[in-house]
Amino acid sequence: MIHALSMPLSKFKEAVVALGYKPFVATQIFQWVFKKSITDWDQMTDLSKSVRESIRSHVTLLDFKAVDSLPAGDASAVKFIVTLHDGKLVECVVLREKEYNTLCVSSQCGCPVDCKFCLTGVVGFKRNLEPYEIIGQVLIAQQAGYPITNLVFMGMGEPLLNYDNVFAAIDQINSPDGFHISKRNITVSTSGYLAGIKRLISEERFINLAFSVGNANPEKRKSLMPIESRNPILEVGRVLHQYQGMHNRKLTLEYTLLLGKNDGDQDIVELANLATYLNAKVNLINLNPHYRIPFTPVTSAHMGKIRDRLKSLGVPVTIRFRRGQDVSAACGQLGESHLK
Ligand code: SAH
Ligand code: SF4
Numbered sequence: 001m002i003h004a005l006s007m008p009l010s011k012f013k014e015a016v017v018a019l020g021y022k023p024f025v026a027t028q029i030f031q032w033v034f035k036k037s038i039t040d041w042d043q044m045t046d047l048s049k050s051v052r053e054s055i056r057s058h059v060t061l062l063d064f065k066a067v068d069s070l071p072a073g074d075a076s077a078v079k080f081i082v083t084l085h086d087g088k089l090v091e092c093v094v095l096r097e098k099e100y101n102t103l104c105v106s107s108q109c110g111c112p113v114d115c116k117f118c119l120t121g122v123v124g125f126k127r128n129l130e131p132y133e134i135i136g137q138v139l140i141a142q143q144a145g146y147p148i149t150n151l152v153f154m155g156m157g158e159p160l161l162n163y164d165n166v167f168a169a170i171d172q173i174n175s176p177d178g179f180h181i182s183k184r185n186i187t188v189s190t191s192g193y194l195a196g197i198k199r200l201i202s203e204e205r206f207i208n209l210a211f212s213v214g215n216a217n218p219e220k221r222k223s224l225m226p227i228e229s230r231n232p233i234l235e236v237g238r239v240l241h242q243y244q245g246m247h248n249r250k251l252t253l254e255y256t257l258l259l260g261k262n263d264g265d266q267d268i269v270e271l272a273n274l275a276t277y278l279n280a281k282v283n284l285i286n287l288n289p290h291y292r293i294p295f296t297p298v299t300s301a302h303m304g305k306i307r308d309r310l311k312s313l314g315v316p317v318t319i320r321f322r323r324g325q326d327v328s329a330a331c332g333q334l335g336e337s338h339l340k
Contacts, residue, residue, distance in 0.1 A: 001060045004029060004060065004061055005061060005062075006132040006135075009177040015059075016029075019059075025047065033061060034180075037143050039061040039062040062132075063084075063133070064136055064140070065085060067080055067140050069144060076095070076096055077093055077094065078093065078094045078141075078146065080092050088127065090109050090129065091106060092137040092140075094144075096146070101146045101147060101148050101150070102152060103146075103150070104152050105154075106137065106156035106157050107129055107165075108125065110124050111157045113191050113193075114226050115224065115227075116223070117214075117224060119290050119292060122292050122293065130165055134165065134169035138151070149181065150181075151187070152187045153186075158191055158193060160193040163196055163199060166188070170207070174186065183207060183208075187207070187208040189211075192227060201243050206249050208249050209252075210254050211280075213255050214228075215261070215267060217270050218232055218233055220261070221233055241277065241278055244280075250281070251278055251281075252281050253274065253281070255283065257284060257285065257287060257297065258295040261295060268310060271310070272309075275315045276314065281315070281316040283320050284303060284307060286298060286303055307319055
């Protein structure tokens with residue numbers, strides 16, 4: 001089977017020609033898929049019936065077994081639970097704004113990084129997603145009536161541990177032949193996998209990056225994020241600094257607040273030092289609690305004080321409001337469907 005979504009149009013044309021069709025058949029299929037979000041062959045009315053009947057046994061478009069959606073009570077977020085062709089589950093979430101929709105996509109089924117505050121980590125690692133499975137998440141959101149303008153790789157998985165497939169998907173999403181979503185509107189979030197960041201540098205791949213800090217202090221970080229032992233934050237900071245010096249895209253430090261673990265004044269000062277060194281903005285996220293996660297969120301008043309403290313240290317800071325919590329669609333809550 002040919003997975004059309006995983007290929008650039010030029011490659012797909014070659015594949016289609018090798019099957020005995022004219023190259024423009026590939027262009028027509030790409031237009032249905034990427035410009036109209038249509039993956040049902042019978043709706044591709046500018047292809048002849050005989051082409052539609054024969055090509056579908058060679059070419060796969062959307063390859064999901066099932067898609068279930070759960071709207072949040074306040075309609076600000078919609079979670080999709082996708083059953084992959086092998087029966088495994090992944091989740092993605094549409095975050096709805098007035099003017100645009102952001103899709104929080106998954107890059108892996110589960111995650112091997114095992115951050116102690118994250119439900120996806122608790123679930124464990126199942127496998128990497130293929131480019132067509134990442135692109136497929138955009139398609140199902142659009143087919144459900146949410147045109148996607150922004151993408152964040154903040155769903156399940158560590159995107160830099162699935163580098164090839166994630167960037168093949170980003171290239172397709174960004175391409176004029178694909179969804180044509182601007183790179184400015186795509187953010188990749190990482191827990192700080194050094195080899196991945198170094199590869200971004202060597203390939204001169206410039207994207208909006210978010211780095212999940214956990215705690216800026218190496219010793220304290222190690223107890224929250226085991227990735228610290230082989231990917232020390234001091235080295236990650238140095239490499240991120242080099243990367244940021246090569247382009248002018250944004251860097252965000254994601255900071256999930258855990259009561260008594262990273263919310264003290266010394267923790268915040270160390271975070272501010274890192275942000276200043278990296279010329280980054282801080283995005284505060286309060287912990288989304290779960291019975292499988294042994295931490296507690298901070299109060300909103302405390303969160304406000306931390307924001308003010310960061311501001312007073314000269315660091316740009318935003319607060320990420322929890323959305324979709326009632327459907328376990330919020331950060332670090334993806335994976336709930338695996339626990340049932
Ligand atoms: N693996 C990547 C991207 C997915 S995680 C990474 O770690 O960056 C996306 C974000 O959710 C991360 O910033 C992470 O710190 C945050 N997060 C994880 N568990 C959370 C939880 N229980 N509550 C709030 N945020 C959480
Ligand atoms: Fe994986 Fe990110 Fe969750 Fe850590 S926070 S376990 S890297 S998904």
